[in-house]
Amino acid sequence: MGDADNFHVVLRSRPGESNEPLESNFSYEKKAYPTETLSSGDLLIKNRFLSLDPALRCRMNEDSGVQYIKAWELGKTVDGLGGVGEVIASADSSFQPGDIVTPNFEWPWELYFVVKANTVRKLPEAMTQISPTLCLSVLGVTGLTAYLGVKEKGHIRRDANQVMVVSAAAGSTGSLAGQIGKAEGCGKLVGICGSDTKCQWLTTELGFDVAINYKTENVSEKLEAVCPEGVDVYFDNVGGSISNDVIRKMNQDSHIILCGQIADYNKDLPYPPPIPTDIEATLKDKNITRERFLVLNYQDQFEPALGRLMELYVQGKLKVKETIEMGLENAGKAFVSMMKGGNIGKQIVQVTR
Ligand code: NDP
Structure with a gap:
């Protein structure tokens, strides 16, 4: 050889x-x-x-x-x-x-x-x-995670004008999840990420309505200002204090896609990491769903999901x-x-x- x-x-x-x-x-x-x-x-x-x-x-x-x-x-x-x-x-x-x-x-x-x-x-x-x-x-595990996460746990309904928030929104999964949320019918789309360049990419190229730089802005105050109607769907890639701020703004019967908790990956904690008791109480009081999502559990849906991802990509609805x-x-x-x-x-x- x-x-x-x-x-x-x-x-x-x-x-x-x-x-x-x-x-x-x-x-x-x-x-x-x-x-x-x-x-x-x-x-x-x-x-x-x-x-x-x-x-x-x-x-x-x-x-x-x-x-x-x-x-x-x-x-x-x-x-x-x-x-x-x-x-x-x-x-x-x-x-x-x-x-x-x-x-x-x-x-x-x-x-x-x-x-x-x-x-x-x-x-x-x-x-x-x-x-x-x-x-x-987009045509691999990342796209599948974004698509199946949104479809399986997001409960997005066309014409319901839902507000969707995505964390690590300028990352691989988050950027696709937000675009998929919009393509599947959510009304307002808000991305949270860690730089102004990323924020600009989200709003100028990917169709996010608002982007929040969590390193320079107060996430809680900005969410209050841009989503006075509350949050209906949260695609959570990060956990930690960003997610706590989002969850406090979530509506009755809203939904969290528990995709990842990267804010805690350098901590000696089980997965998913424990959440504060007041956040636990909010989830219960408002009947917010927060089930762990693992893409590998949906392998029987990979083929049709890849078909839909290809369709959205070819139509220019998913930018990568x-x-x-x-x-x-x-x-x-x-x-x-x-x-x-x-x-x-x-x-x-x-x-x-
Ligand atoms: P990304 O492309 O999103 O890269 C990771 C991003 O996380 C970074 O770019 C950074 O962006 C952000 N980040 C890092 N540390 C922090 C922090 N402390 N607080 C907030 N944001 C932080 O990676 P992936 O798209 O591959 O993965 C995104 C998430 O999805 C991860 O949690 C991953 O584990 C999860 N995942 C889950 C799967 C599943 O089946 N459930 C499958 C695949 C991925 P920034 O500049 O915005 O901070």
Whole structure:
């Protein structure tokens, strides 16, 4: 198979459950090129792109705390939750060299590697021609999370003029969730995020009616000013004090999509983290639904949901932005940056061209 240079990203140290992850927790190291002959059903892959996801933070702890993903082992190759690669050699009749593939689940942060053909799927030609990274954003887990979260837990009704609020609204999931909420019929759309540039993107390009910069504005006061009628649907990506402020403004019989709680990912807390007693009381008194949403529980709906996402994307109703870091050696840096809001839209690492 030749003997090109190979590299991988290794977990060197753990940040500790209650600390921010650091670039130095990762190291970029040389690794042997996979030179063994491929066994039947194997594919040799050249890595093209990595998906970076906040859920990876729990894998940096000794115990991930969740059932569906394992903790990373110290000294071993880090693996993420998605990516794109090119088949270099194939020992499976369904795949040819040059095919562009994406994993069903895990994807190593490694330049060249061997996988079983049944753990990846070929990207449709139409998608690779537009952009193969669409499978990491709108036409992948992120888009599915936004779409199915809104559909399953949002209770959006056309012509009901509902007010929807989204936190981490300029991130990958949040930006899509807000646009989907609008496309599915909500009346007013408010995004909360961490910079003026992000706020401007939401209101000028994505159709958000209002954006709040939680780092420079008082979320509670601004919500009061822009949503005097109260909040009907809240797509919650962050938890913590931002969510407490939103929940205090929610209406009777309103709905929370409990998607993520990134404000607490660097804290030694169970998931979902506990909420203050007054917020608990508000949820009860106002009959606000707040059920945990996990996209992996809706796999039977992925196919029709991807069809609808494609339709909305082609109609120009879903705009997608990516923040691309170049080079596998910068994957750790990009992950640390994303966890602090360095990204707009989907954070991706381009490994090779
Ligand atoms: P994003 O693209 O949204 O990136 C994370 C963003 O979180 C950052 O850009 C940052 O934006 C924001 N953020 C970071 N720290 C804080 C904080 N302390 N308070 C408020 N905002 C913060 O990532 P994803 O779209 O991939 O994920 C968004 C959420 O969705 C996460 O909570 C993730 O765990 C969850 N998720 C859940 C899934 C499910 O099945 N339930 C599946 C996939 C994702 P800013 O500049 O605005 O602070």
